Amino acid sequence: MFMIFGYPSALLFGQLLLGLINGAFYALLSLGLAIIFGMLNIVNFSHGALFMLGAFVAWGLLEFLGISYWWSLLLAPIIVGAFGVLLEKVFIARLYKLDHLYGLLLTFGLALVIEGLARNQFGSSGMPFAIPKQLQGATDLGFMFMPNYRGWVVAASAGMCLLVWLVIEKTSLGATLRAATENPAIVQSFGINVPRMITLTYAAGVALAAFAGVLAAPIYSVNPNMGASFIITVFAVVVIGGMGSIAGSIVTGFGLGIVEGLTKVFYPQGSSVVIFVVMVIVLLTRPAGLFGKGGH
């Protein structure tokens, strides 16, 4: 073991890894929020609740149907995405013509219902979720021991972020999506079904949250409050990054996770608020956010 800035390297790298993992979740969640915001012009306040739902679906699939973690990684986002289609069709779609404030309040209320139901059904303490056996154990990287599952979380979410970025920036589907974000009326006049696109965008954003939820299940216990505590930090991340760019929200998510991890080493008392402090500084110096466009 060696020392860095007077701290044992294992401690430093360990916290750095924890920071990266939190960053991975921030990135996935803020990415989903940014995609939804781009098309629907609302901030999805139920994002945290749907993240939690993803973890619960994975838990339920394993507990009742014996479906493994790996299938859940695919199935839970599909199931939660389908639920998202329902939410969008039944509730959110009826509010597009109104002030965006109503969209905020509605998704806020939906989050209360989803989290309240989960709390009634499962209590607040939560259930353990075993790490899949292929990823148990740890690997000696030379400078630290890395638990395999944690390495996987970072890799999987980075891969997913990259995939989403590629789809949006490099494919024709993504081009249509970006065009519809800029000007839905013109895109619709080309014969593209924009309302359906909006629904599917919401489902995709929500599915990303569920994917993050499944990844998170073995790390945190699966509990009804897991999303509520996360999502507020993610909002701060979104304010810091600005919702203008997809790449921006990914970079900001990972970056702030690392900042948080390092704060845990150098100034542990400040680690719960450091992201909010960064947000305040960014608001004072670059009000539109690091990657944001314009003032609003």
Next chain:
Amino acid sequence: MFGFSRPQGISFVIMLAAVIISPAFFYPILLMKVLCFALFACAYNLLIGYVGLGSFGHAAFFGMGGYVAAYAAKKWGLDPALAIIAGGLVGAALGAVFGWLAIGRQGIYFAMITLALSQMVFFFCTQASFTGGEDGIQQVPRGKLFGMISLQDDMAMYTVVAVIFLVTFLLIHRIVHSPFGQVLKAIRENEPRATSLGYRTDDYKMLVFILSAGIAGIAGGTKSIVFGIATLTDVANAQSGEVILMTLVGGMGTIFGPVLGALILNFIESYLAQLGAWFAVTQGVIFVLCIMFFRRGILGELAARLKVAL
């Protein structure tokens, strides 16, 4: 008087009568809670109803006002009136900081920033020594008003709370119906046009944000003096959600709506105690139903039917 229209005057008389006679029928503690939350909701309505700014962090002002009033009354032995005023001033000061950071950003960003800042205040309260952490500040003495009138008796306390509520309610009514209030409504309806007419809209929003935060602080301070306790619950995000819901149910942008909303939700909470864990779900369902079918709230809907302003 006070610029009440006829329907508003009638409503005010009804409300005044209700405030005076209801202690004969209901437990004064419950009524005092209703009045504190009614004040909080009126403060919130000033912002969301009259300027269209949706803050998701109002619990910070309410909770901090509560902590400061409780601390001042218990540790410094301050007169309860001064303790409550201190709560209001701290709420206003905190509001100035929030406003300074958030006012420049609109809509969804404003919502997210206020939520994040209030979460920061919550974390601060869990760690700062003066808040007493998980225990909160307990056994806060109600003290003697102006050093003379003991507030130990519930009816004496109720009278004081009722006076605070009525005076602040009239103040809010006055603000809304002043030229300043007209500019606020102009900003709500069309901010670019208000700007082009020469109003510095950010200054107006800032001022009303501080007023709203200050009144929320007074409400929180009053509540902690009444109940003798200030805890993390009042500064937590769920509290911001509750005040939004009260305002929504009663009617955003109506002067009496938030009072009715506070009354209804507090009665649901206390009389349907068997709801227990279902309370959060019930709240969420009311939220969703209001937004889908009932956006104007009870009094907003009534006012629209009768074609009057309430």
